[in-house]
Amino acid sequence: MLLQAIVNGILFGAVYATIGIGFSLVWGVMGIINLAHGSFIMVGAYLSYTFFSKFGIDPFLSIPVVMLILFGIGYLIQKFLINRVVRGSVFITLTFTFGLQILIANICLLIWSADFHSIKLSYSGVGIEVGGIVIPMVRLVIFIVALVLTGLYYLFMRRTKTGVAISATALNFEGAKTVGINVNHIYAITFGISAALAGAAGALISPIMSFNPFLGGPLIGKAFIIAILGGLGSTIGALAGGMVLGLVETVGTVFLPSAYQELLGFVVLVLVLVFRPQGLLGKRFY
């Protein structure tokens, strides 16, 4: 029971990591808590659902397309909307992105209705049994894809010119401008990447969770917790944060009534903020 919970926690933790990386990237680079991040996850899930139900494409295969679409949406939103308010106070950016979140939720509502949707895969019942622990096939694939995405993101940030330019802008806005980085363009790319990762996370959860347009709110709560646990902008931190949240939720429910699952995450959030605001791994940014 406990071992099974630990395995489930780690498997789902990788998806949490994908959510957290994108969220903490925008926060770290631009100083914006993007409350619309949850709704990008929803859009990703809906796109993956549409590809599956209309064209029969497996959700894992449609991930690149979903990511590309979300990148485009994110890039345009940042370029034409958020870049105008990015230097505003916490107050302004939080309110702004909340407005964005309910607008996107409403658009999803108009396109896909308020009903719950989910994807039924032909292999969703298949599982591997190892020493009494069942590892469902779908969750294993989700775990692997999420890890691959995390790895690719890490390489992108370290090895490509754009990735380094993003880090530079995060570290010193004025300095980055001085050395000729087009900051507005970098911001737009950053937001696009964040949205693409959110979209991928949405596609990943679509086979195992049912979703409706208003699930973005609860999901953003998870993103807060992961980002705070992991510290801003650290890929390894976000991975650790995602795993810890996954474990806290699944292992917690072994000992406590399942109703306390949501509570545990927020208690962890407040405790970490108060006692270790730099995150569990103790890194502020890159």
Next chain:
Amino acid sequence: MNRKTIILGILFLVFIAIPFFISGFWIRLITYTLMFAILSSSLNIISGFTGYAAFGNMVYFGIGAYSTAVLMNKAGFSYIPALLGAIIIVLIVSILLGILLLRLKGHYFALGSLGAAEAVKYIIDNLTDLTGGGQGITLPMLKGNPAIVNMFFYFFMFFLLICILIVAWRLSQNRLGYAFKAIRANEEAAGVMGIDTTRYKIIAWSLSALFTGITGSVYAYWFSYIDPPTVFDVMWVVKMFVMILIGGAGTVFGPVIGAFILETISELVWSKFIFLHLGILGTLIIIIVMFMPAGLINLVTTGRGFRNIFKKKKEREKAHE
């Protein structure tokens, strides 16, 4: 007697007289708007004056509402003692949360307060024996002629609004208020100047919590049914922030003006386009934040009236030429 006093006097008389001339539906609608005016004015004390984005302020609304409900239902209190009990509980919680969270700054405080609010929500949701859990809790109704009951809550909210406005007005002039503004402008410098920043921040948050909690208590008695998703709704805080932004942060009357504008728009949109309600609200928020981040009241106070906005625009255009 200057012009401002006369205008305020007239408005005061209008608000006293108006419930005697309108139907119950409109009285309830205005009472609801007054409630948001109180809530956004309370949030303005910690966020507008002191500069801390308290995204979890609904925690005090919820605690105020639930303390009242539990004291009335389980301890058999009548309303006024229950309200006093709720005030004490809210103040204690706000001081404790303040000590814990007000050392955080900026985004971290925003998230910390939100996290605390969500945690309290789930705790209340899980204390099923005491609070009724997710099913909510029903309060004893105020008995009597519905018309009188409507009036009672209208004047209760109106009285609270006057109280918070007097507090905000005093804060715009006294030492305490200057300390808050100094913290907003530069917390370290304020500390160096001899302001005990931690103490003043806690005072600001408790003041905000006090009025938010009382409003929660009145709301619970008024609606006589509450459940956790409603009284801890983060959406309400965002609406308050938008009201503050429309009216002008850190001003005395800004949040009230914002509340009346936003609630009027919401009501019009809500009745006409049910499926587009959220989308329109979202678009409105985006437009407000992008084009008037300093608030409407700044347009009024920096000029001498709306006429001057256009005059000033022309002057600016001339200066550009």
